[in-house]
Amino acid sequence: MTASQPDPMLGRLIDGRYQVRSRIARGGMATVYLATDLRLERRVAIKVMHGHLADDAQFKNRFVQEARSAARLAHPNVVSVFDQGQDADMAYLVMEYLPGITLRDLLRDYGRLTPEQTIDITDAVLSGLAAAHRAGIVHRDLKPENVLLADDGRIKIGDFGLARAVTNSTGTGQALLGTIAYLSPELVTRGVADARSDIYALGIMMFEMLTGEQPFKGEQPMQVAYQHANDAVPRPSRLNPEVPPQLDDLVLWATAKDPAARPADAGVMLDRLLQVERELHTPGSDTGPQPTLVLAGGGFEASDSDTQLIGPAAQVRPEASATDAVAALAKTAHGRQSRGWWLLALVLVLAAVAGGTGWYFGGGPGSQVTVPTVNGVALDAAKTALTKAGFKVATDEVYTSSVPAGSVVSSTPAQGTKATNGSTVKLHVSKGRQPITIPPLAGLSKAQAQKAITGAGALVGTVDEQFVSDVPKDTVVSAAQAEGDKADLSKGGGYFKGLKVNLVVSLGAVPDVTGKAEPDAQAALSAVGLKSTEGKKDYSDSVPKGAVLSQAPQNQGPVRVGDTIVLDISLGPAPVAVPNVVGETWDKAKKDLTDAGFKVSYPATVGPIPVDQFPSAFKVTATDPAASTMQPKGSTVTVSLSFGG
The missing domain is CATH 3.30.10.20 (Trypsin Inhibitor V; Chain A)
Structure with missing residues (x-):
């Protein structure tokens, strides 16, 4: 979409409920928009499948699968899915809106992360992933783009579009899905995945967070895939010496080529990560991130909220820290000896204060x-x-x-x-429902009426399309409240916010097919979605045989698409009896036959005498067809004549 072509989704009302405000992101399968849920009055993220994929059943099934997979998970570290549906030819799903950035954005801006930051992010991702694995769901597309870092500090996994149930995680024979940089060896070689495939992808993400780059690179995707299948992931500390050995080992465990050598699922890996975190923050540990300096905000102890972490840039030498610590301890010991009883008194006061504080915040007013x-x-x-x-x-x-x-x-x-x-x-x-005023709707186009309804704060209910002879096509015939007393809103009126308005929209007049041949009439009705059936047949002097005499709806009430129109068909003119004109003079016989509706065929001369010059001199001797025979009007009767009788 170029700058000169604005996104047609912006401002659109999806399913009569979600008002699209702006575009957030665009991916290979769908585009994500910021929208307002008019019913619940909250901001949501709405994911709309690309139009060119709407006819692809496989993609549509994957899209619906994302909603079903995520909806089964209720966890603080998994993006919540609220709704999923179809609006015309457009599939969509509605998720919670998380203002912030992705892990990919963070890595792009800062390169590599500290071990502490890596642990924090991995902890959150594993917590959400463990909930998915417990529910029998494999994500299959874990990567930094799908890890959301909200402005309020929350970390969530999104985009379960490739998720599959663990019991259905066999190969499909299709092209490998997901991002090639995070695909496990078994996905590359055999196209199968289970919970351990997600663990592999997370191990690659940890490597990238700790080093600022991916372990395998190549100009072509297949080069990267080949390395995943054949090469071992190196230790992150080879690129970043500040990575502790425990995190090195955790990355290598998660990215083992053999799935059996990896953690069985995210819950197992989370337990080990928490153990590593405790080890790295144990006082006196020589394997922890020693260069990190902790500065307290004042007082005797520093709480988590008081603490500031100055990362590797501070580079406090362990030797200097130990020397300073020894000097500080010696000075403290000397102070204790000189103060004696004063120190004891101070300890007692502090204990009393601590006890009072415990009461205040435990059971008192500050609890x-x-x-x-x-x-x-x-x-x-x-x-x-x-x-x-x-x-x-x-x-x-x-x-x-x-x-x-x-x-x-x-x-x-x-x-x-x-x-x-x-x-x-x-x-x-x-206060109950908020009163609103609906503007007049009758006479508006369908789109104008829908916009007027939502603009007033109501929702569009049913849209009943009917054939109406005196109202142009696509014009609103009438409107009514969908709830309450169902009052007519064609001319507008008072209503309540969030309730639905039902519309009746004209399809124009039912085509007039009288006088048309029956096949042509059937085709004309079918073209506007109507069925037809043959009714009675009758004679007509004015409508040719086989043409439509009249038409009428089969059922009483409004005519809608799919209804049946009954067609009465002409049999042509009714038959009449040939008059008995034998023995009559030709001039009288001719008049009687013509008055009866027949054409007449007779000889021009009888012998040498012209018939038309002396009509009264000739008499009818016979007719063909004979007298009293029933024949259609307009048919020809052949007359035999004799001169003088």
Whole structure:
């Protein structure tokens, strides 16, 4: 899409609910947009399959599989999937929106990461991956692009588009999927994957985080794939000497060419990672990241929130640190000897302070209390529950269509979270549905009416298309409330935000096929989606035989696509009896036959005498067909004549 061609998705309303705001990212299978869920009034990320893949059943199945796989996982380190559907020919899925960057962006900006940062990110990824593996799901496409780092510090795995159930992880014979740089040897050589294939991809990611580059490189993808299948991943410390041996070993364990030599799943590897983390932060460990200097924010002890980590750039020499530590300990010992009883008194005071602090934050006013569950509860009951839990209560009112008026919609802080004892919890109380005004809709085009409905804050309900003779095609005939008293909204009127409006849209008039030959009439009706059936047959002096005499819907009520039109067919003119004109003079016989609707054939002369000059001198001796024979009007009767009778 060039700059001169704006994205047609921007501003589009998907499925009458999701308003597209901006584009976030574009991939090989889909594009991700920032959208607003008009029903729940929240920002979401909506992933829309590329149009050229919509007819490919395999890709569509993979796309739906992503929603099903992720929806089965409820974990803080896995991107939540809210919804999945089809709007016209467009498949989409709706996910939680996480403002931030990907791990790929972080590596692009900073190159390699510190061991501590690598451990933090790997911990989060393994936690989410372990939940997937426990649920029997293999991700199959783990890479830095699919690790999301939110602005609020959360780390989540996304894009389960290649996920498969573990029991179905055999090869398919298709081209290998996923990014070649993170494919396990068994995926490259045999096209099969299980939980250990995800572990291999994570090991490659750890190598990249610790060194700033991937272990295998090549100008062509097949060169990289060949190395995955045949070469061992080197130790990260060969490229970055600051990598501790424990992380070296963890990377080599995760990237073993034989799947049986790797961790069985993410849960097993997570246990080992946590053990490595404890080892690296054990005081006196000579294998930990020694060059990291910890500066406390003041006081006797430094909490996690007070601590600042100055990474390898500080390069504090272990020898100097040990010397300084010995000197500090000697000075402390000397101070203790000189102060004597004062030190004991100080310790007792500090113990008392610690005890008082423990009471204050443990059971006193500074303690942390869980906010009770009050969503959906009547206001008075919610106030009582919060007061009993030790909170003060404030309220405000909000419109919502999902909670009855007078009940709690939500609270700040949210229910289930911790808050300080005695602090104030604000209850957001439902005012019921928000009143809105729907503009007149009858006479608008279908697209204009849908835009007017969503613009007013309502949702588009059913769109019933009907054939209406006096309303142009694609024009709204009528509109009505989908809920409540179903009042007519054709001329607009009051309604409520978030509720649906049903539309009736004209398909134009049913084609008039009277007078057409029956096959032509059937084709004309079929072209607009209508069926036809033959009705009664009747004679007609004005409609040719086999043509449509009249048409009418088979059933009463509006005519819709797929309905049947009954066609009455002409049999042509009705037959009449040939008059008995034998013995009549020719002039009288001719008049009687013509008046009966027949054409007449007769000889020009009888002998040498012209018939037309002396019509009354000739008499009819016979007719063909004979008298009283039933014949169609307009057919010819041949007359035999004699002169003078």
